[in-house]
Amino acid sequence: MTLVDRTEELGEELDRLRSEVIAMRGADDARYIRTVIAVQRGLEAGGRLALAVSLMPPAWCAGTAMLTVAKILENMELGHNVLHGQWDWMGDPAIHSTTWEWDFASPADAWKRTHNHLHHTYTNVVGRDRDLGYTILRMSPEQPWRPVHLLQPLYAALLAPVFEWGIALYDLEADSVVAGRKSVRSFLGEIANLGRKAVRQSAKDYVLFPLLAGPSALPCLLGNLTANGLRNIWAHTVIFCGHFPSDVRTFTEDDIDGESRGQWYLRQIQGSANFGGGFLLHVLSGNLGHQIEHHLFPDLPSNRYDEIAPRVRRLCGKYGVPYVTGPLWRQYLSMWGRVVRHALP
16 A cells, blocks of 8 residues: 555554554643743843853853853744644643733733644645745745845844844734735734834843842843844754755645645645754754654653653654654754755746
8 A cells, every 4th residue: 555545544553653643641740841941931030140240251152152052942842842732731820822922022812813723724835834934935836936036145144133023023924914814904903013012122131130230231232132033043954954954845725726624634744844962952942853753742741752752763663754854963964964965946
């Protein structure tokens, strides 16, 4: 039997795996996420305190390092995953997708619309998944080439340190207004929401805490800028390495016409890539080193991905489905190869 004939069998096995994890969720998972929250808040508090006396270089280095790690944890393992509803089953309003607002420029509701719905439903479908190149990068031969794409290696690199602001502007979906899929009134309302969030974010990191630092205001400001920049570069690296290595497939709208549950699962596997690493690397990447498992089961607790990854890989071997994985450095180089390759007509 061909893979096409066995796709529904694969889907049924993945459904059973999902049901097993849901049945096992419990106190250990709740303890994990609450521990991550406690560590993140402790690191942020320590970083803020150290930067308040950052005229002393050791304090600046320690404070900037702690704040960087805190922002990475909040963005990747907390914000991204909480907003996916991975912890809604706990019934804790403080760790719920409807109440969490993350330390990131894009308002949570705007990000959930473009990411949770559009991207995870239409993963790597040209013309439907706006995350495929974020409307500015050409990442598939099916995407039309324009002369501006010759510069995409440059602006992809420039995007990294300001990634949160690029995503915030992307989440406004200005192209949908031009195409008539979104009203101008709705667009203006979303600009206002983004403006309010941007003011709060900027005031917190670049006005309030530097002022509270008194004589250390300037080094505190530089520490906050550095922490945000490094967090953005790391998020850019993780997201791009999970979606754009050379072996990751893209699809056309014809490919998903009449798509079944099993075919949807198959597309998630073929449209994603993993990277290897230890426990700390996976926590700092929001467990998105298991991007394949995340795309298969976006609302399962992220700490479970490492546990189920070997089983997913065995299923892929059983059904002859490529399971794209490799060291982070190799996925990173492969991703940049794709950016450069598709910059050309």
